[in-house]
Amino acid sequence: MRGDFAQHFLGWNFFxxxxxxxFPMGKNLNYGExxxxxxxxxxxxxxxxxxFRPIASLLPEPFQYIGLWLALTLMLQGIFAYKLLxxxxxxxxxxxxxxxxxxxxxxxxxxITLQSDALSAQxxxxxxxxxYFKDQFSARGGMLLLxxxxxxxxxxxxxxxxxxxxxxxxxxxxxxxxxxxxxxxGLASVLSLALVMWVxxxxxxxxxxxxxxxxxxxxxxxxxxxxxxxxxxxxxxNLPRSGGEYxxxxxxxxxxxxxxxxxxxxxxxxxxxxxxxxxRQTAFTGHWTTLVPLCVMAAxxxxxxxxxxxxxxxxxxxxxxxxxxxxxxxxxxxxxxxMFLPVYYLIYIAVFYAAFKSIDRRLLPCLLALLLVxxxxxxxxxxxxxxRFMQDNHWQSPLKSPFWEQASTRYDRVGVVLPFAFSFxxxxxxxxxxxxxxxxxxxxxxxxxxxxxRLASLQRRKAQVVFSGIYDPRTLYVFGNDxxxxxxxxxxxxxxxxxxxxxxxxxxxVLAPGWRHCAxxxxxxxxxxxxxxxxxxxxxxxxxxxxxxGGNADAYINGGWYPAEPWGxxxxxSVAALWLALPEHTEGDLTLDISGHAYxxxxxxxxxxxxxxxxxxxxxxxxxxxxxxxxxxFRIPAALVAASHGRLLILLHMADATSxxxxxxxxxxxxxxxxxxxxxIR
Numbered sequence: 001m002r003g004d005f006a007q008h009f010l011g012w013n014f015f016x017x018x019x020x021x022x023f024p025m026g027k028n029l030n031y032g033e034x035x036x037x038x039x040x041x042x043x044x045x046x047x048x049x050x051x052f053r054p055i056a057s058l059l060p061e062p063f064q065y066i067g068l069w070l071a072l073t074l075m076l077q078g079i080f081a082y083k084l085l086x087x088x089x090x091x092x093x094x095x096x097x098x099x100x101x102x103x104x105x106x107x108x109x110x111x112i113t114l115q116s117d118a119l120s121a122q123x124x125x126x127x128x129x130x131x132y133f134k135d136q137f138s139a140r141g142g143m144l145l146l147x148x149x150x151x152x153x154x155x156x157x158x159x160x161x162x163x164x165x166x167x168x169x170x171x172x173x174x175x176x177x178x179x180x181x182x183x184x185x186g187l188a189s190v191l192s193l194a195l196v197m198w199v200x201x202x203x204x205x206x207x208x209x210x211x212x213x214x215x216x217x218x219x220x221x222x223x224x225x226x227x228x229x230x231x232x233x234x235x236x237x238n239l240p241r242s243g244g245e246y247x248x249x250x251x252x253x254x255x256x257x258x259x260x261x262x263x264x265x266x267x268x269x270x271x272x273x274x275x276x277x278x279x280r281q282t283a284f285t286g287h288w289t290t291l292v293p294l295c296v297m298a299a300x301x302x303x304x305x306x307x308x309x310x311x312x313x314x315x316x317x318x319x320x321x322x323x324x325x326x327x328x329x330x331x332x333x334x335x336x337x338x339m340f341l342p343v344y345y346l347i348y349i350a351v352f353y354a355a356f357k358s359i360d361r362r363l364l365p366c367l368l369a370l371l372l373v374x375x376x377x378x379x380x381x382x383x384x385x386x387x388r389f390m391q392d393n394h395w396q397s398p399l400k401s402p403f404w405e406q407a408s409t410r411y412d413r414v415g416v417v418l419p420f421a422f423s424f425x426x427x428x429x430x431x432x433x434x435x436x437x438x439x440x441x442x443x444x445x446x447x448x449x450x451x452x453x454r455l456a457s458l459q460r461r462k463a464q465v466v467f468s469g470i471y472d473p474r475t476l477y478v479f480g481n482d483x484x485x486x487x488x489x490x491x492x493x494x495x496x497x498x499x500x501x502x503x504x505x506x507x508x509x510v511l512a513p514g515w516r517h518c519a520x521x522x523x524x525x526x527x528x529x530x531x532x533x534x535x536x537x538x539x540x541x542x543x544x545x546x547x548x549x550g551g552n553a554d555a556y557i558n559g560g561w562y563p564a565e566p567w568g569x570x571x572x573x574s575v576a577a578l579w580l581a582l583p584e585h586t587e588g589d590l591t592l593d594i595s596g597h598a599y600x601x602x603x604x605x606x607x608x609x610x611x612x613x614x615x616x617x618x619x620x621x622x623x624x625x626x627x628x629x630x631x632x633x634f635r636i637p638a639a640l641v642a643a644s645h646g647r648l649l650i651l652l653h654m655a656d657a658t659s660x661x662x663x664x665x666x667x668x669x670x671x672x673x674x675x676x677x678x679x680x681i682r
């Protein structure tokens with residue numbers, strides 16, 4: 001189990017042990033404890049989670065439904081593609097062959113390759129388009145589809161909602177329903193949808209939902225329809241792109257592209273066909289009331305997918321400003337390029353409609369079969385890659401010590417120090433799997449959205465617990481390997497209580513409160529981390545900590561910083577630290593001076609940075625485009641210094657850090673928060 005599949009499985013593995021009667025029903029607090037997690041934000045396909053939860057006690061351990069879901073998804077993709085295409089043609093063989101193109105559509109299999117099992121449910125889009133093109137209006141069908149989409153994935157819900165709105169407009173233009181009925185259906189749909197989302201747990205995360213700065217990074221490229229990403233074609237070349245545009249992969253497929261060429265040739269050769277009397281009826285029989293709402297919807301989704309920095313290859317060809325409120329709203333869907341999917345399938349429908357109407361019915365099945373085989377052969381690299389990726393991957397937990405099994409009966413939760421900070425060299429999955437299998441809570445994990453203010457507060461509380469030496473007796477503490485966690489680990493070894501035991505087990509640094517009271521339990525004698533760890537650098541009050549290249553900051557920084565530049569240095573990601581030791585017998589309150597600026601631009605106009613010492617919040621640094629260079633002062637209470645014997649761990653929490661690449665300002669992918677030039681304690 002790895003990658004996103006691991007995230008999705010863990011969400012379910014925790015949820016299967018959650019209370020059956022709870023509200024919201026999708027609440028999943030044991031995974032990401034204190035952070036307000038729900039089954040929605042682990043992308044664990046809530047529909048199946050709710051389906052299997054009542055019978056969880058009857059299911060084997062472990063049990064996962066990812067394979068079942070993907071099989072159902074592919075089957076429904078074929079079913080709804082066939083039903084949709086059958087609205088435009090009675091040629092059953094041609095419709096079946098055209099359906100196969102929908103089942104092997106590159107964006108569908110690309111999502112499977114990216115382990116986005118919930119987002120693979122693109123049959124929802126086909127079902128919504130089927131309801132759109134049906135002669136009869138089905139209000140109940142549309143509302144049911146919205147509810148099902150909400151129980152699968154938020155992006156798919158947004159796409160289905162766009163098609164539903166276009167369908168309502170279409171039915172009104174055709175006078176199938178009145179304006180009052182439109183208002184009534186709209187209100188009923190919104191209220192029922194809000195209820196489904198509330199019950200599922202969409203509203204448990206209150207901030208951190210919108211990422212406007214990521215919109216341009218995950219945009220769609222103008223070349224996406226013909227860019228095979230180096231996987232889906234051995235004929236067409238891998239085209240240049242930038243940022244995260246792979247998220248919006250919408251390659252049509254070599255067979256589809258050749259079918260479009262064939263249709264263009266059919267149009268060009270129409271005069272010759274008229275002369276020979278072999279021309280077929282090619283006129284579109286749809287009414288403008290069908291086309292206009294569809295075109296408006298498609299144009300809107302395309303604008304969102306392309307974002308306000310439109311790219312051709314790796315060049316931006318057009319940039320325009322978007323009001324901040326609209327950008328913030330769209331920013332909820334940070335991978336904006338995904339929103340093109342309904343338009344992609346409309347292109348498929350239009351191409352096959354034209355083929356049904358303009359190509360000889362005796363020739364069409366042969367042509368479609370030939371192009372289908374060609375597309376399958378041309379995409380064999382992607383097929384082999386997906387097959388190889390999906391093959392059995394036997395994984396064994398590194399947690400081999402008998403300690404873990406014993407600990408599961410003594411503790412209620414696993415507390416990671418620090419949660420989510422610098423997880424590159426910290427494997428959270430074995431710990432989270434251990435916690436979920438033993439019905440323990442854990443305060444770290446991998447989530448689609450997270451409340452950064454809650455995370456920063458949790459990180460400060462963890463630091464405060466370590467410096468106070470007062471540990472929760474029902475929490476097993478596991479320390480990460482990053483520099484900040486290492487500093488806290490060294491502090492924990494100093495002030496651990498007489499009944500607390502610490503050591504290194506199976507590659508993890510563990511502090512077990514009250515373990516010495518456990519008679520007959522695992523002995524830590526062989527696990528003690530007896531070696532002397534890093535110590536904070538002595539600091540003389542009043543000395544300037546210079547962050548410029550050649551300055552003295554390297555002696556004090558302790559993780560979360562990029563290399564120095566001539567002017568100073570940037571913080572790295574969301575947490576940065578300094579670790580230092582004051583002279584003994586330092587008395588009285590102290591003042592911390594911080595000089596610098598933040599990474600702010602007109603399209604990312606402000607940053608707030610929270611400053612804490614030994615887990616105690618001192619205050620916030622506020623930077624805006626208009627006020628972005630200053631020296632700020634914070635008071636460090638004398639009691640805080642005395643309690644830690646002069647050891648100070650200064651943490652800077654950046655909730656709004658972003659990168660120039662995400663903002664499409666440059667190819668610089670560093671995540672920048674505070675640009676520090678100097679700090680001083682006096």
